[in-house]
Amino acid sequence: MYDKETLKTQRRYDRFSRIYDTVEYLFETKLFRSLRKKTLSKLEGRVLEIGVGTGKNLKYYDRKAELTAIDLSPKMLEKAQARAKQLKIHVNLRIMDAQKMEFKDDSFDYVIGTFVLCSVPYPIKALKEIKRVTRKNGKIIFLEHVLSKNKLIALWEHIHNPITRWLFGFNVNRDTKQKIIKSGLKVDNDEKLAFFDVFRRFTCSK
Numbered sequence: 762m763y764d765k766e767t768l769k770t771q772r773r774y775d776r777f778s779r780i781y782d783t784v785e786y787l788f789e790t791k792l793f794r795s796l797r798k799k800t801l802s803k804l805e806g807r808v809l810e811i812g813v814g815t816g817k818n819l820k821y822y823d824r825k826a827e828l829t830a831i832d833l834s835p836k837m838l839e840k841a842q843a844r845a846k847q848l849k850i851h852v853n854l855r856i857m858d859a860q861k862m863e864f865k866d867d868s869f870d871y872v873i874g875t876f877v878l879c880s881v882p883y884p885i886k887a888l889k890e891i892k893r894v895t896r897k898n899g900k901i902i903f904l905e906h907v908l909s910k911n912k913l914i915a916l917w918e919h920i921h922n923p924i925t926r927w928l929f930g931f932n933v934n935r936d937t938k939q940k941i942i943k944s945g946l947k948v949d950n951d952e953k954l955a956f957f958d959v960f961r962r963f964t965c966s967k
């Protein structure tokens with residue numbers, strides 16, 4: 762059974778699933794689409810995606826990748842299932858909490874999360890689990906929006922956080938890089954992608 766915060770997150774995304782793609786449409790077409798493609802298209806081997814949501818990343822993976830994807834929300838996962846079917850992509854989709862995964866240690870060559878660490882209730886728990894299931898020389902890649910170092914942007918993020926959290930279940934003011942480091946993972950590459958230092962790609966290893 763899930764704890765209170767995790768249950769709340771699951772329910773929020775179950776509710777949000779119906780309108781998720783519509784709400785994200787503008788960001789998706791103007792920014793996310795190209796970031797997803799650049800990040801995912803060359804991955805090979807055993808790939809785990811955490812918080813797959815409605816499956817927006819699915820079409821960007823190389824068909825040779827052996828894909829497993831999890832999400833906490835059954836309703837989001839239903840959308841991902843429909844998308845996989847439509848795209849004729851084979852993916853092992855599972856309802857699972859990234860904070861407590863059922864996979865064995867060292868199971869994956871890559872673990873991917875796109876705009877997920879902002880919504881996981883206890884991100885350090887999830888990051889430790891990600892570390893556990895990634896094989897020794899494996900890579901972990903996150904696309905995230907994070908707390909800016911610019912004081913004005915950070916203030917904007919702090920003011921808006923209760924709204925995005927309540928409405929959509931994600932936080933816009935998390936210092937995700939610090940959380941990654943705190944979990945014991947190494948940040949090998951930290952790229953600023955858009956909106957000053959807000960949208961970032963972290964490439965990490967064990």
Ligand SMILES: C[S@@+](CC[C@H](N)C(=O)[O-])C[C@H]1O[C@@H](n2cnc3c(N)ncnc32)[C@H](O)[C@@H]1O
Nearest residue numbers: 774812813814832833834837858859875876881
């Ligand atoms: C903002 S959405 C991002 C979805 C997708 N990755 C994308 O790029 O569009 C966050 C997703 O993470 C999932 N999620 C949140 N906490 C989770 C957890 N503890 N374990 C697995 N999935 C989780 C939510 O259910 C939701 O589908």
